[in-house]
Structure formats: structure tokens, C-alpha cells
Amino acid sequence: MSILRVSQLGKSYRQYASELIRFARWFGLPFKPSAEHWVLNEISFEVLKGQSVGIIGKNGAGKSTLLKMITGVLQPSTGTIQVNGKIAAILELGMGFNPDLNARQNVYHALGLMGHSHGAIDDAMPDLEAFAEIGEYFDQPIRTYSSGMQMRVAFAVATAFRPDILIVDEALSVGDAYFQHKSFDRIREMKEQGTSLLIVSHDLSSIQALCDKVILLQNGGLIMEGRPETVLDYYNASLAEHQNQKVRQVEHGVNKVQTISGTGEVTISKVELLDHDGQCIEVASVGQELTLAVGAKAHSNIEKLVLGFAIKNHLGQVIYGTNTYHTKQIQHKIAAGSELSFLVKFPANLGVGTYSVQLALCSSDTHLENNYEWRDLAYVFEIANVGRDFFAGMAWLDSAIEVKKAS
Amino acid sequence: MFDSLWTYRYFIFSAIRNDLTARFAHSKLGALWVIFNPLAQVMIYALILSNVLAAKLPGIDNKYAFAIYLLAGTLGWALFSEIITRSVSMFVESANLLKKINFPKVTLPTIMLGSCLLNNLILLSVILVIFTLLDHSFSMTIFWLIPVTGTLVLFGFGIGLILGVINVFVRDVSQVVPIFLQVLFWFTPIVYPISIIPAEYVSWMSLNPLVPIIEAYHNILMYDQAPDMTSFLHLNVIGLAITLVGLLMFRRASPEMVDVL
Numbered sequence: 001m002s003i004l005r006v007s008q009l010g011k012s013y014r015q016y017a018s019e020l021i022r023f024a025r026w027f028g029l030p031f032k033p034s035a036e037h038w039v040l041n042e043i044s045f046e047v048l049k050g051q052s053v054g055i056i057g058k059n060g061a062g063k064s065t066l067l068k069m070i071t072g073v074l075q076p077s078t079g080t081i082q083v084n085g086k087i088a089a090i091l092e093l094g095m096g097f098n099p100d101l102n103a104r105q106n107v108y109h110a111l112g113l114m115g116h117s118h119g120a121i122d123d124a125m126p127d128l129e130a131f132a133e134i135g136e137y138f139d140q141p142i143r144t145y146s147s148g149m150q151m152r153v154a155f156a157v158a159t160a161f162r163p164d165i166l167i168v169d170e171a172l173s174v175g176d177a178y179f180q181h182k183s184f185d186r187i188r189e190m191k192e193q194g195t196s197l198l199i200v201s202h203d204l205s206s207i208q209a210l211c212d213k214v215i216l217l218q219n220g221g222l223i224m225e226g227r228p229e230t231v232l233d234y235y236n237a238s239l240a241e242h243q244n245q246k247v248r249q250v251e252h253g254v255n256k257v258q259t260i261s262g263t264g265e266v267t268i269s270k271v272e273l274l275d276h277d278g279q280c281i282e283v284a285s286v287g288q289e290l291t292l293a294v295g296a297k298a299h300s301n302i303e304k305l306v307l308g309f310a311i312k313n314h315l316g317q318v319i320y321g322t323n324t325y326h327t328k329q330i331q332h333k334i335a336a337g338s339e340l341s342f343l344v345k346f347p348a349n350l351g352v353g354t355y356s357v358q359l360a361l362c363s364s365d366t367h368l369e370n371n372y373e374w375r376d377l378a379y380v381f382e383i384a385n386v387g388r389d390f391f392a393g394m395a396w397l398d399s400a401i402e403v404k405k406a407s
Numbered sequence: 408m409f410d411s412l413w414t415y416r417y418f419i420f421s422a423i424r425n426d427l428t429a430r431f432a433h434s435k436l437g438a439l440w441v442i443f444n445p446l447a448q449v450m451i452y453a454l455i456l457s458n459v460l461a462a463k464l465p466g467i468d469n470k471y472a473f474a475i476y477l478l479a480g481t482l483g484w485a486l487f488s489e490i491i492t493r494s495v496s497m498f499v500e501s502a503n504l505l506k507k508i509n510f511p512k513v514t515l516p517t518i519m520l521g522s523c524l525l526n527n528l529i530l531l532s533v534i535l536v537i538f539t540l541l542d543h544s545f546s547m548t549i550f551w552l553i554p555v556t557g558t559l560v561l562f563g564f565g566i567g568l569i570l571g572v573i574n575v576f577v578r579d580v581s582q583v584v585p586i587f588l589q590v591l592f593w594f595t596p597i598v599y600p601i602s603i604i605p606a607e608y609v610s611w612m613s614l615n616p617l618v619p620i621i622e623a624y625h626n627i628l629m630y631d632q633a634p635d636m637t638s639f640l641h642l643n644v645i646g647l648a649i650t651l652v653g654l655l656m657f658r659r660a661s662p663e664m665v666d667v668l
Binding site: 013014019022023025026027068071072073074075089091092095096098100101105108109112113114115117118 | 414415417418421422425428429503504505506507508509510573576577655656659660662663665666
């Protein structure tokens with residue numbers, strides 16, 4: 001069931017030659033605006049019940065404008081938004097708080113502002129007070145609070161009632177580590193109970209951890225919609241998109257899309273994962289010594305070359321990564337036509353599951369300048385537990401348990 | 408529009424109460440400052456002008472007659488000028504809220520009006536206490552203040568709403584309004600009796616809708632007389648028309664407001 005359906009949504013800011021013309025239009029006179037500035041164009045997508053959708057994009061891509069229209073703060077210029085259920089938004093924490101009032105009064109005020117009735121707020125108050133965990137400060141004016149305490153109350157207010165769709169704009173990491181975990185759990189709990197999430201964040205790892213679908217906005221348009229790894233890889237690659245780089249994505253097995261981008265002065269010619277006999281393998285056992293062999297070919301003369309690699313798990317989270325800039329093995333003065341081979345040796349101290357290798361050829365420790373080639377899913381391999389005791393998790397730590405019994 | 412006011416009724420009441428309690432929070436005298444401001448003005452005018460103007464007040468033999476006259480007019484003027492001043496800034500001041508939370512905008516003028524009326528009620532009670540101290544009696548006639556206040560609110564709220572809406576788009580309004588209020592104050596018989604105006608200008612004065620309203624305040628509070636309500640019929644019609652224009656502009660402007668805030 002679709003809980004939110006956005007179709008052909010667009011937003012333009014109108015300018016008038018004179019504000020008098022704007023006023024005249026209110027009374028029905030048929031004047032036209034002198035300029036229209038479109039910040040969002042033809043956005044269509046759908047959020048299903050219980051689905052979590054992330055919205056990413058560079059600053060100014062239109063993410064916040066989109067959220068504001070969905071919450072109803074801004075009116076769309078074209079298109080429609082259909083919401084089937086209760087909507088709640090955390091666009092900014094602590095909105096509508098008055099520093100001279102205590103938390104209890106502010107809770108009534110802020111929840112009232114969101115349209116909740118007095119009785120419903122009364123019912124929610126004990127839970128809310130318990131969740132905020134600020135003790136007797138709850139009845140002190142909030143100007144006496146630390147900013148972390150204010151955030152606790154604000155987050156408790158924002159999530160006091162479970163909506164059908166929760167909209168979050170960059171507000172997930174509040175307070176200390178303990179409260180961050182608590183607020184994250186709260187959102188996950190709501191999700192499990194069937195709340196859909198719509199999240200805007202620049203923290204790509206939290207998008208990856210929470211979302212089932214990601215939407216990429218660029219210059220006011222929706223340019224991509226799909227599985228988190230695919231869209232995030234594309235976004236990462238496109239961050240470096242200047243100096244006529246090309247980004248292309250190719251299907252790579254079932255449900256995997258490989259993203260390749262770069263300027264192409266140097267390209268990756270070969271990627272292999274070898275065991276200690278030099279055999280190319282796709283399944284390795286826990287703890288096995290492995291060698292990642294990468295071949296690179298230069299197509300023009302370049303000053304500096306750095307190879308970066310990362311091993312990602314099936315969710316696309318980086319388990320380990322480094323590059324030859326950090327290991328102080330930068331290659332200098334490479335002539336056109338020459339070929340290089342990199343051998344990365346590492347023990348597969350990984351948990352059971354599938355992993356992918358991400359590679360980058362560039363001139364420094366970031367791929368944002370001189371990105372020659374960036375390749376996601378350059379190699380996919382699987383780790384199987386052969387001959388070790390059962391263990392859970394993403395890493396093999398080779399633990400030993402010592403038991404002492406006092407008699 | 409009225410549905411959402413009903414849904415948000417608790418919020419509106421608590422916002423009006425918070426508005427008052429927040430003023431008590433930091434200052435020792437809190438909301439009493441709302442009262443002291445008009446009272447201090449009355450004292451200044453009484454001190455400076457009583458010798459000049461007191462003789463011109465007919466029909467009352469209290470030696471504080473001029474102070475009573477000033478208090479009566481100030482009660483009406485304080486309400487009008489507070490409504491106008493707060494209306495002009497109400498949307499601009501709540502810009503952050505309007506941009507972040509989806510709530511009916513119509514609650515803002517409602518809260519503003521409720522808060523102004525509450526302040527005016529406090530001012531009235533203080534004035535009645537002062538009347539008692541000055542040995543000036545009042546009777547049930549003061550209930551005539553209710554319809555007179557109603558007419559004043561129609562004008563104040565209507566004009567305030569129009570100015571408040573325009574101020575969102577043209578911020579010059581907030582600079583012009585204090586001047587406009589200053590001029591209007593002196594063209595309304597508050598610190599002087601209308602009898603000192605030369606006869607040929609009186610008809611011009613009557614173009615100012617505040618003149619009959621403030622005169623009604625004088626009649627009720629000073630002379631203990633019911634005001635002449637026949638002249639209020641057309642005042643109410645004009646006031647209602649202004650308020651309706653204000654509401655129409657507010658409705659049309661609502662979708663565009665957040666775009667420019």
C-alpha cells in the first residue's frame with residue numbers, strides 16, 4: 001500500500017515586477033509574474049507502508065524544498081502529493097520552544113503546534129518524560145538546560161506519537177552517544193511497527209543502514225531511484241564529476257549494478273583475487289591469506305598515481321580500506337602506455353558473507369581531484385567458514401576464551 | 408479556516424497563557440509592565456497638560472477629572488495600537504516556525520488578538536482600581552465597553568491583518584506603521600477634549616473612525632453614560648468590511664507567504 005505518492009511535483013519561486021502586481025493577483029486580476037525560478041521539476045516517487053526512503057543530493061539540489069512540500073509547509077507550484085495517513089516531520093529540533101517555559105509547558109505548546117489535542121498530550125506525557133531522561137530538570141525553564149538536554153526533550157517531542165510516515169531532515173545524531181543510540185532505536189522501533197521513513201541526510205552510512213530505497217536529486221530533478229548501494233555508489237562517483245568525467249553503471253549479476261567513473265588517463269585492466277598458490281578464487285575461507293592483484297594501464301603521461309581499495313560488505317558498508325598515499329607508495333612520472341601491477345596481500349579475517357572490492361585510481365588520497373578511474377564492485381567474493389568454530393559478525397577476531405572455575 | 412481554529416483551540420489558549428507567563432519569567436514585575444507603559448504616559452500628559460486643558464472639561468467636578476479623561480481614552484487607544492503593532496510583525500516574527508512546522512497560520516492572528524484583549528482586560532481592572540482611589544464612581548454602564556471594544560477590534564484586527572500580510576512582502580510597512588500610529592494618536596481626542604477643536608475642522612475629525620469610539624470610552628468611563636449606538640451601526644459595517652478584506656488577503660497570501668519569509 002502506498003502511504004505517500006508524489007507525482008509530477010514542481011516548485012517555482014515567482015518574482016513580480018512590483019509587489020503591487022502580486023497584491024492585485026490576490027483580487028483576481030490576471031497579471032503574470034515577471035520571472036519564475038524553478039527549484040524542483042517533475043519529481044515523482046512513491047513510499048510504501050513500512051518502507052524507508054532516503055533522499056540524497058548535493059547542497060541546493062532541492063532536498064529540503066521537497067521535504068517542506070511533503071510536510072505541507074510549502075505549497076507546490078505543480079503536481080500533487082497524496083498522503084494516506086498521519087505525517088510527522090523533524091525538520092529542525094526544538095521548534096516552537098520558549099526558553100522561559102519549562103519542558104512540560106513547552107511540550108504542550110510544541111505538540112499543540114503539531115495539532116495534537118490536549119488529552120492526547122496528557123496521555124503521552126509520562127512516556128515522553130521517561131524517554132527524555134532529564135529528571136527533575138523537566139520542570140525547570142529550558143534556558144537552564146545544556147544543549148544536549150534540550151535536544152533530548154526536542155527529540156522526545158518529535159517522536160512522541162507514532163506517525164504513518166516520519167520525515168527526518170539531518171536530525172538523527174543528537175546528544176551524547178547514549179542518546180544517539182536511543183533515538184536511533186526509537187526510529188527503528190517505529191519502523192518495525194510499520195512507520196515509513198523519509199530521510200534526508202549527508203551521513204551516507206546512516207542512509208545505508210536505515211533505507212530500503214534511495215532517491216538522488218540533482219539540480220532540482222530526480223535523476224536516480226533504486227537500491228541504496230547502487231544509488232550511493234553512483235552519487236559517490238558523481239561527486240567527482242567535473243573535468244569531463246564519465247559515470248557509467250553496468251549490470252553486474254543479480255541485483256548488483258557496477259559503477260565506473262573517471263577521466264580515463266589510467267584505467268584498470270585487470271582485477272583478480274588470488275590464493276597463496278596464485279589461483280584465482282571467488283570463495284575464500286575465514287582467515288585465508290589472499291592477494292588482490294590489480295593491473296593498471298596509463299593512456300597518457302601523468303605526474304602521480306595512487307591506488308585505493310576498499311572491501312565492502314553486502315550492505316555496501318566499508319569494512320576496510322586504504323590507499324598507496326597512506327602507505328607512502330605514490331607512483332611518480334608514469335609514461336603513456338606503461339602498465340603497473342599492484343599486489344595487495346591481506347588475511348581474510350572477515351565474517352561469513354559476500355564482499356565486494358572497490359578500487360580507485362587517482363592522484364592523491366581523495367578521489368575528488370584527478371579521479372582517473374573509480375570502480376565499484378570491481379570484484380565480488382564470498383567468505384565461507386571452513387574449519388573454524390561458529391562465530392557471528394563481520395570480522396574474524398580469532399578470539400580465545402579462557403574459563404576458570406573456582407572450586 | 409474555522410475548523411482548524413477549533414482543532415487548535417487548546418493550543419491557542421495555551422499560547423495566550425504562555426505569552427503572559429513568559430513575561431513574568433525574567434522580570435520582577437512581569438506583565439505589569441504592560442500596564443505601566445500606558446499609565447506612565449497618562450501621568451506625563453496629566454502632569455504637563457492638566458493646567459492647560461483641565462478647565463476645558465465640562466460636566467465633571469472631580470479635581471482629577473483630566474487624569475480620568477486620559478485614562479478612559481488610553482484604555483481604547485492602548486488596545487488599538489497594541490493590535491496594530493503586533494499584527495504588523497506577527498508573520499515576520501514567526502518566520503522560522505512557519506518555515507518548519509505545518510500548522511494553520513490563522514492561529515497566529517487569533518493568539519495575537521487573544522493576548523491583546525487579555526492585556527486590555529488587565530489594564531481595565533487597574534484603571535478601575537485607580538478610579539476608586541481617585542474617588543470616581545462607575546456603574547453597570549461599563550458593560551457598554553463590550554460592544555464598543557468589539558467595534559474597535561473590528562477596525563484594529565482588520566487593518567492589522569492587512570498590514571501584517573503586506574509586511575511579509577514589503578517590509579517597509581513595519582517602518583511606516585509607528586509614524587502612522589503617532590499621527591493617528593494626535594488626531595484622536597485622547598489627550599485633549601474634542602471641544603477645543605475649531606468648529607470648521609470637527610467634520611474632518613469625524614472621518615477618523617477612532618473619534619466616535621474613543622468618545623464612547625469617555626462617555627462610559629467618565630460620564631457614566633451609555634454611548635450613542637446609532638452611530639456605531641455604520642462603524643461596524645465599515646469595520647466588518649475591512650476585516651473581511653483582511654481575511655481575503657490573508658487567505659490569498661497564505662500559500663505565497665512562506666516563499667518569501
